[in-house]
Each structure stands twice: as C-alpha cells, then as structure tokens.
Amino acid sequence: MTDTATRTTPTTTDEVNALGIGLLVLRVGFGGLMAAYGTQKLFGWFNGMGWQATTDGFEAMGYNPGVVFGTLAGLSELVGGLLLVFGLFTPLGAAIVVGTMINAINVLWSGGLFPEDPSVTGFSSPLVYAIAAAALAFTGPGRFSLDAGRPWARQGVVWGAAAIGVAVAAAVLTLILKAAL
Secondary structure, eight states: OOOTTTOOSOOSHHHHHHHHHHHHHHHHHHHHHHHHHHHHHHHOTTTOOOHHHHHHHHHHTTOSSHHHHHHHHHHHHHHHHHHHHHTSSHHHHHHHHHHHHHHHHHHHGGGOSSOSSTTSOOSHHHHHHHHHHHHHHHHOSOSSSSSTTOTTOOOSHHHHHHHHHHHHHHHHHHHHHHHHO
C-alpha cells in the first residue's frame, strides 16, 4: 500500500495532466500579465503610460539614461512574459522576469512590504511576481508548452538555480549602472 502523502512523482494519467494544466494556467495567467505590463510601458496599452512617460519616469527614479532603462524594463516584461506564456526557453523567461522584479523591489523598497499609508506603493506585488517566475524556473513549463519534449527543454534544481543566479547578476549589474550613471 502506497502512502499518498510521501509520493513525490505523479503516477496516474490524471495527476500528470493536472500538473500540466496547473503549470499551463500559471504560465499563461502570470506570463500574460507580465507581458501586458510590458505593453503598458512600451505602447501605452491597457491604460499604460506609454514609452515616453515610462522613460521619463525611469529618468526621475535615477535610471539614467531613462530611454535605455525604461525601454529595457518594458522589453524585459514583454519578452519574459511571452516566453513564460508559451513555455519557451522557460528558465530564460523566468530569469528575465526575476531580474526585472528585483529592480522593481529596489525602487519600491522604501514603501515596505505592506505600507500603512495607502498612497505609498509597497514591494509586495513585484515580490509575488518574482516568486512565481522563480517557481517556474525550477518546475519548468509542464507538458503543455513549446519546451515540452524538445532537446533544449530544461528544468530542475540546477536550471532553476542558474536562472535565479543570472537574474540576480543582471539585476545587480543594472543597479550598479544606475548608481554609476
């Protein structure tokens, strides 16, 4: 008799399909939202600020030149989100999103995790986004993805840790450039 509480891998077709569908829902929902945030910054879609206001905002936050950093942030959210939506090069998509969210957390840090003042923005949302992307870096995209069954498909502890390492390195480099420029 098998104790289901200790079983670590799916054993039935229904469990395998449920895992794949769960990852599909997470990828499409989360990745789609992230891509939409990128289109807000770049194109002003979905009630977004648009490219010029975004680059001006980045300049005001100390990311100089704002044109470079604002464009990079919008492209990172758009491309990282789309890679996650499609489950394509998933560790790379997750790394792009995590690195971008580390910078967002840095910008919103002074507001705290849950600010008491409703006019202050805390960093809880970008933290949740970073956590979701990090989880996908480790789990992989699931069976209903463009990565599934492909020779380039990567998942697991090593690939998840590598994605997080790349994200942290890119975020730190960006923050160093922000301070230096």
